[in-house]
Amino acid sequence: MPPFHSIFNQNEKEPPKYPMACGMPILPLRASAQRGPAPVNAIEQDIVDEAINYYRANVLFRNFDLKGAADKVLIYLTLFITQALQRARPTKQECANTWSSLAIESFVLPGDGSFALAGYITAPAQQRELDTIRLYLQQLRAEVCVRLLEKIYPAPVPASPTSSAQVTFPDFRVSHPSKWWLQFAKHRFLNKAL
Amino acid sequence: MAGKTPIVIDAGTGYTKLGYAGNLDPAHIIPTVVATRDTSKETTLRRQPGLEDLDFYVGDEVNAHKTTHLPMFPIRHGQVEDWDLMERFYEQALFKYLRCEPEEHLFMMSEPPLNTPENRELLAEVMFETFNVKGMYIANQAVLALAASSASNEHAPRELTGTVIDSGDGVTRVIPVSDGCVIPGSIKSIPLAGREITRFIQEFQREREPGVVPPEDAMEVAKNIKENQCYICRDLVREYQRYDAQPDQYFMKYQGQQNITKRPYTLEVGYERFLAPELYFNPEIFSTEYSTPLPDVVDATILSCPIDTRRSLYRNIVLSGGSTLFRNFSRRLQDAVREKVDARVHRNEELTHAKVTPIEVNVLAHPLQKFAVWSGGSILANQEQFVRMCHTKEQYDEVGPSLCRHNLTFTSAC
Ligand SMILES: Nc1ncnc2c1ncn2[C@@H]1O[C@H](COP(=O)(O)OP(=O)(O)OP(=O)(O)O)[C@@H](O)[C@H]1O
Ligand SMILES: [Mg+2]
Numbered sequence: 017m018p019p020f021h022s023i024f025n026q027n028e029k030e031p032p033k034y035p036m037a038c039g040m041p042i043l044p045l046r047a048s049a050q051r052g053p054a055p056v057n058a059i060e061q062d063i064v065d066e067a068i069n070y071y072r073a074n075v076l077f078r079n080f081d082l083k084g085a086a087d088k089v090l091i092y093l094t095l096f097i098t099q100a101l102q103r104a105r106p107t108k109q110e111c112a113n114t115w116s117s118l119a120i121e122s123f124v125l126p127g128d129g130s131f132a133l134a135g136y137i138t139a140p141a142q143q144r145e146l147d148t149i150r151l152y153l154q155q156l157r158a159e160v161c162v163r164l165l166e167k168i169y170p171a172p173v174p175a176s177p178t179s180s181a182q183v184t185f186p187d188f189r190v191s192h193p194s195k196w197w198l199q200f201a202k203h204r205f206l207n208k209a210l
Numbered sequence: 211m212a213g214k215t216p217i218v219i220d221a222g223t224g225y226t227k228l229g230y231a232g233n234l235d236p237a238h239i240i241p242t243v244v245a246t247r248d249t250s251k252e253t254t255l256r257r258q259p260g261l262e263d264l265d266f267y268v269g270d271e272v273n274a275h276k277t278t279h280l281p282m283f284p285i286r287h288g289q290v291e292d293w294d295l296m297e298r299f300y301e302q303a304l305f306k307y308l309r310c311e312p313e314e315h316l317f318m319m320s321e322p323p324l325n326t327p328e329n330r331e332l333l334a335e336v337m338f339e340t341f342n343v344k345g346m347y348i349a350n351q352a353v354l355a356l357a358a359s360s361a362s363n364e365h366a367p368r369e370l371t372g373t374v375i376d377s378g379d380g381v382t383r384v385i386p387v388s389d390g391c392v393i394p395g396s397i398k399s400i401p402l403a404g405r406e407i408t409r410f411i412q413e414f415q416r417e418r419e420p421g422v423v424p425p426e427d428a429m430e431v432a433k434n435i436k437e438n439q440c441y442i443c444r445d446l447v448r449e450y451q452r453y454d455a456q457p458d459q460y461f462m463k464y465q466g467q468q469n470i471t472k473r474p475y476t477l478e479v480g481y482e483r484f485l486a487p488e489l490y491f492n493p494e495i496f497s498t499e500y501s502t503p504l505p506d507v508v509d510a511t512i513l514s515c516p517i518d519t520r521r522s523l524y525r526n527i528v529l530s531g532g533s534t535l536f537r538n539f540s541r542r543l544q545d546a547v548r549e550k551v552d553a554r555v556h557r558n559e560e561l562t563h564a565k566v567t568p569i570e571v572n573v574l575a576h577p578l579q580k581f582a583v584w585s586g587g588s589i590l591a592n593q594e595q596f597v598r599m600c601h602t603k604e605q606y607d608e609v610g611p612s613l614c615r616h617n618l619t620f621t622s623a624c
Contacts, residue, residue, distance in 0.1 A: 167454075
């Protein structure tokens with residue numbers, strides 16, 4: 017069981033299935049709001065889905081043993097989700113604005129002295145790798161924001177016929193970020209922050 | 211020797227269970243706490259129970275006298291640490307709760323797995339000298355828990371061999387027992403149990419909604435939620451998805467009322483329902499110091515036992531104590547231990563190319579689990595042979611406390 021690992025991990029002895037940047041695979045996405053180095057393929061669950069689905073479990077852990085290079089992307093995104101939740105806004109619209117700049121505006125890149133995951137993600141070797149990693153991380157961050165927004169401000173859930181209408185918990189019909197997600201932003205995964 | 215019904219006492223870190231042999235449940239469950247007046251440190255209570263210094267409270271009464279009396283806990287991590295306090299506690303337990311005449315009864319007393327002979331002597335002094343009991347037998351808690359499982363579960367073996375997992379308030383222990391005797395070098399302890407689970411719920415809720423629960427009620431509320439609404443899941447991620455898909459099936463609420471002002475409040479209860487009992491399977495979430503999951507500890511414990519006992523120890527893993535009552539505890543533990551055992555068997559087979567007889571792994575839940583130690587004591591003390599197993603007051607007067615260093619062994623539950 018936990019922590020949960022990416023299914024995109026592969027046996028290190030085999031030749032890499034995906035192009036690499038800073039020791040991380042450039043994985044396909046099932047959808048991408050922003051263009052970037054990651055191709056868009058018809059796959060069922062991509063690394064962004066994994067990061068969001070595993071988040072509430074994995075963020076509780078202090079250790080994470082890498083089972084492959086894709087796990088590096090997973091832990092980067094896990095820390096990014098925490099950062100995004102910490103900046104969530106009272107309404108969905110405001111949050112969307114805040115997050116769209118959070119996703120692409122200047123952020124610390126691998127190789128920088130203050131990069132939190134220096135022990136996991138290596139520095140780029142040349143300018144071209146630096147450009148690739150910047151665009152890749154931007155693409156991933158933007159996609160996390162788009163999908164996470166729908167999770168933490170979910171569409172109203174109709175009350176099930178068995179429960180009486182006024183005692184439905186939690187009340188997802190109002191537009192404020194779900195406290196059931198926000199509370200995890202207080203946990204420090206791996207004791208690190210981006 | 212038809213005498214009065216024996217009395218059974220299981221004193222635990224959190225609660226002391228007491229009652230009469232032959233019953234399934236204890237008659238009284240009293241928090242193991244004594245509150246004495248802050249200033250009366252010089253008065254000592256000795257030898258004359260009931261006559262002097264009645265200025266102390268035990269159990270549930272302690273709460274009402276918090277302003278004048280200081281609550282103190284005689285037992286820590288299962289072991290009696292303050293015998294003066296314990297003596298006061300027993301005094302009220304016997305005279306106020308059970309209202310018995312100790313000189314007319316035999317006593318079945320439980321002791322923690324690694325009790326010292328010195329502690330047995332101290333218990334003997336209190337029981338025989340202070341309370342004048344007619345006779346006493348000291349039994350290991352793990353052996354009693356096995357007896358309870360064996361007597362209440364038709365699938366459990368009759369002989370007292372198995373691995374006991376006792377998780378109460380202060381510690382979780384894994385104790386292998388063979389033919390009624392604990393295998394001493396192999397006992398393992400985990401410093402986490404019910405108290406930490408309660409604390410986790412309290413913190414997790416405060417983190418989500420600070421200020422909903424009045425701070426003075428917070429622990430009690432968390433404990434109620436733990437005992438009534440928590441359960442063990444199979445897989446964390448899958449469980450979160452269930453809550454996402456059907457929120458009104460899984461999120462619950464807790465109605466509370468402030469103790470003093472009676473102001474009502476409503477608390478929502480969510481993921482803590484299944485996260486809190488993860489203590490046993492992912493202790494890393496709860497502690498920076500301790501990270502070995504319970505299934506690994508169980509496996510390591512049994513592997514450290516003599517080879518000819520291992521199969522029977524895997525076959526009869528028995529749950530005991532209040533904190534093992536979470537729904538699905540036995541199933542998840544059984545799956546996890548079985549997976550480890552099967553993987554090892556498989557590796558061995560690949561290395562040696564020899565077929566190994568499969569190892570049977572059973573984790574048994576049973577109806578007497580909550581008070582397993584007490585109930586096991588009740589069953590054994592109700593047996594005809596119990597009279598012969600006890601040390602008597604006459605023997606004690608002749609030999610002294612050292613008499614009680616050793617006790618005969620029960621080898622089967624019936
Ligand atoms: N239904 C329940 N579900 C979960 N926990 C429970 C339940 N009922 C009681 N508990 C918890 O069990 C603990 C008490 O168990 P128990 O009486 O076995 O402990 P103890 O004997 O006092 O302690 P120890 O064995 O550590 O010395 C408390 O933490 C209590 O909250
Ligand atoms: Mg106990």
